Amino acid sequence: xxxxxxxxxxxxxxxxxxxxxxxxxxxxxxxxxxxxxxxxxxxxxxxxxxxxxxxxxxxxxxxxxxxxxxxxxxxxxxxxxxxxxxxxxxxxxxxxxxxxxxxxxxxxxxxxxxxxxxxxxxxxxxxxxxxxxxxxxxxxxxxxxxxxxxxxxxxxxxxxxxxxxxxxxxxxxxxxxxxxxxxxxxxxxxxxxxxxxxxxxxxxxxxxxxxxxxxxxxxx
Amino acid sequence: xxxxxxxxxxxxxxxxxxxxxxxxxxxxxxxxxxxxxxxxxxxxxxxxxxxxxxxxxxxxxxxxxxxxxxxxxxxxxxxxxxxxxxxxxxxxxxxxxxxxxxxxxxxxxxxxxxxxxxxxxxxxxxxxxxxxxxxxxxxxxxxxxxxxxxxxxxxxxxxxxxxxxxxxxxxxxxxxxxxxxxxxxxxxxxxxxxxxxxxxxxxxxxxxxxxxxxxxxx
Numbered sequence: 247x248x249x250x251x252x253x254x255x256x257x258x259x260x261x262x263x264x265x266x267x268x269x270x271x272x273x274x275x276x277x278x279x280x281x282x283x284x285x286x287x288x289x290x291x292x293x294x295x296x297x298x299x300x301x302x303x304x305x306x307x308x309x310x311x312x313x314x315x316x317x318x319x320x321x322x323x324x325x326x327x328x329x330x331x332x333x334x335x336x337x338x339x340x341x342x343x344x345x346x347x348x349x350x351x352x353x354x355x356x357x358x359x360x361x362x363x364x365x366x367x368x369x370x371x372x373x374x375x376x377x378x379x380x381x382x383x384x385x386x387x388x389x390x391x392x393x394x395x396x397x398x399x400x401x402x403x404x405x406x407x408x409x410x411x412x413x414x415x416x417x418x419x420x421x422x423x424x425x426x427x428x429x430x431x432x433x434x435x436x437x438x439x440x441x442x443x444x445x446x447x448x449x450x451x452x453x454x455x456x457x458x459x460x461x462x463x464x465x466x
Numbered sequence: 467x468x469x470x471x472x473x474x475x476x477x478x479x480x481x482x483x484x485x486x487x488x489x490x491x492x493x494x495x496x497x498x499x500x501x502x503x504x505x506x507x508x509x510x511x512x513x514x515x516x517x518x519x520x521x522x523x524x525x526x527x528x529x530x531x532x533x534x535x536x537x538x539x540x541x542x543x544x545x546x547x548x549x550x551x552x553x554x555x556x557x558x559x560x561x562x563x564x565x566x567x568x569x570x571x572x573x574x575x576x577x578x579x580x581x582x583x584x585x586x587x588x589x590x591x592x593x594x595x596x597x598x599x600x601x602x603x604x605x606x607x608x609x610x611x612x613x614x615x616x617x618x619x620x621x622x623x624x625x626x627x628x629x630x631x632x633x634x635x636x637x638x639x640x641x642x643x644x645x646x647x648x649x650x651x652x653x654x655x656x657x658x659x660x661x662x663x664x665x666x667x668x669x670x671x672x673x674x675x676x677x678x679x680x681x682x683x684x
Contacts, residue, residue: 310680358638365631372627376618386617389677390628393610396673400666401635 253448259441263290266434273431284342285431286438291335292360294442296398298328298450299367303395306388316458318384321391322374323454327446329367336360356413359401366394470551474559482567489567492531496575499523504582513586517644520579521600521637524572528601531571532564532608533625536616557678561609561671568601589647592656596647599663600640606670607632613674613681636666 267286302324309317339357340350351357373390377383482489503511503519511519576597580587587593608629615625643659 355638359635362631362634365634369628369631373614373618373624376624378619382617385680386614389681390614392677393632393673396669397632397635400669404662405635405639 252444256441256444256448259437260445263434263438263441267438270430270434281342281345282431284338286434288335288338288342290435290438290442291331291338292402293439294446295328295331295335297443298324298331298446299395299398301447301450302328303392306391309384309388313381313385315380315384318388319457319461320450320454321388323450323457325367325370325391327450327453329364329371330449331442331446332360332364332367336364354413355405356402359405362401363398366397370394467552467555470555471559471562474551474555475563478559478563488534492527492571493574495530496523496527496571497578499526500575500579500582503579507583511583513648514645516583516586517641517648519583520576521640521644523579524575524601525604525633525637527571527575528568528604528608529625529629531567532605532612533615533622535560535564535609535612553679553682554675556682557609557613557674558671560613561606561674564605564609565602568605569598572597572601587644587647588649589656592660593644593647595660596640596643596656596663599660599667600636600643603636603663603667603670604633606667606674607636610670610674610678613678617681636663639663639666 263286267283272280272282302321305317305321305324308314309321339360343352344350370387370390374383374387377386500523503523507515573594611629611632612625615621615628618624639659639662643656643663646656646659
């Protein structure tokens, strides 16, 4: 991952999605109107968060096979970047909800699931900070990270589908994959997802390098 | 492995039988909270609050019960025992024991609670099934979390922080299932929810089985 091309590609894709997302034509639906453009900015955040958390879990599994501490640092970097993406997804979703539902927050399975996911990952960071010993911190937090990812998939993937929800994509509400996401929107949406994932990986990589430098400095 | 699990479960039962105060304190907790609920609601409570309060009481009883599970295992003497036993056998035995304990506790609290606050449940079979699956799911998640929390200094505080978000959807599901049990006396309507509880059980036991050996080796 030393090469530059994927970073440039990520930036270009995000620029394209911002310009295209604000200017390209979108279908006109009742209530949603122009807020449908939020799809390019809100849903992509969740996609990239889930991918970053997946990478974080993979690093944790790799840590448990061989106890290489750099893997643990990578897992932490991916998790905190993913957490940041999740926070942005929450904010964009709340602004969208204010304009379509009339309120920032509703008691809804999908929203509850994401709130709980945020809490689980906050607990992960608290767990990391509350263990003094380096070795056991890495081990215990790797285990909790795997548990957290599996639970997150259950909460935001399985649980909201079991009940009705106000959120698009549930309970008969339109969402992507349905009639409102026409091929024009797909042309912006998928590049945006890839772009944000690439940017997220880049941020995580920088964070990992900073952490490594800090640890090296402490050890000198 | 199975033999070890059996011996470890029997060991836990014997230990608990010898020091009964832990069990008694949990029963007293259930009794006193139910009584407080009775006093504060003056015996009249609407059905949704009944369900919510019941599961909150059960949740805190479960957290207290499982918090202790790895306390004894951290002394040097017990570490010797665990050089003999397989770590996977240890976590499975603990999960079985905690599940049994929690199913017992929840059934007792159901009895005590409905004694004080009445029993609005119509579908008793589904509700008992929901209690059994729900408390074993609580136990299997809490056992792994208490194993994680036992590795830190601030055991009790961290236990709450780590387990609350993990248990929140389970609790939500239990409340929904119980609400179905209020009105519909039909096993199939609650079937989907019960299936989810069973799946959550399997997933958390599988995760404990896979992850605990890494946690154990120090």
